[in-house]
Amino acid sequence: MGPMTRFRSAMHELSDRSEHDLVGIIRMPASRVSPVTSIMRRVIGALLALTATVLIVYLDRDGYRDVNEDGVSFLDAFYYATVSLSTTGYGDITPYSESARLVNILVITPLRVLFLIVLVGTTLEVLTERSRQAFKIQRWRTKVRDHVVVVGYGTKGRSAVSAVLSDGVDPSRIVVVDQDQAMLDAASLLGLVTVHGSGTRSDVLRVAGVPRARSIVVAANRDDSAVLITLTARELAPKAQIVAAVRETENVHLLRQSGANQVVVSSETAGRLLGMATHTPTVVGLVEDLITPDEGLAISEREVEESEIGGSPRHLSDIVLGIVRAGTLYRVDSSEADAIERGDRLLYIRKVTPASD
Structure with a gap:
């Protein structure tokens, strides 16, 4: 077996593993239950x-027969x-009829097991966590479609996730890949699904569901890693929307050649904001407001309404920046954006209301 054959075999090894083997690599979001609630459930x-x-x-x-032979009272039953149930069993009260013994076998014994399970629930919870995770992973892998994969959860990755969540995407439909x-x-x-591993490996991206993803965000710390991740992701998902971040402008063409639909130059963008802040600090504040999804103003996209078809985007109550038509963005001042057509999407500025605690 040659080196290249061994390499390809290693690449597919992770994606071919069973759900039990992927526990610890994929981590499904756990339900948030407070310790007090958990204890109260067990007591109940x-x-x-x-x-x-x-x-x-x-x-x-x-x-039932009591050694005192005075019958079984309610206190005796208790x-x-x-x-x-505590498996003490002193033997002073015993079932002697066939019906009582049958009930003990079929009903009380399972209740005894249930009682013990409740008492040692913490230990069993640890022991069964792996099985629960394996079941969640199996169910997730069979159903996940059109999700968002974020490769790298540093500063850029966290900001990207925050923006995606602000658009109303369910956290369980976001997968984070990081080492x-x-x-x-x-x-x-x-509440995000996480995958432990390097985003440069195709088997890790397969486990994250990249072949079925709608969008892929490449937020690696190094430009060479971003190029390799983008190249691998594009091979796995030819139709997905891939957005990548790089530090240096000179690497933009490498990302585009690797298959990125959009490339954001982090250092150049930060430099422009720094330069603008020296003479127009209020403009920088507005730009930061637009790209911060938590409150204030935000740039968003929506489908056109039936009543808006045929009209001009400049006459709408929303502040429209452009029209997205067949995947192409036309600025609002271009001739293509003079009239709204059916199937267009509007790029506009919306007001964000802070979420109440």
């Missing part, structure tokens, strides 16, 4: 199991239920 479950056992024993009390576990933990707290 234990009390329900105990109450059911007491009622079953008391209703069939004639089938006593028997507690010592039975830093601390970064992935932070993403998981937001």
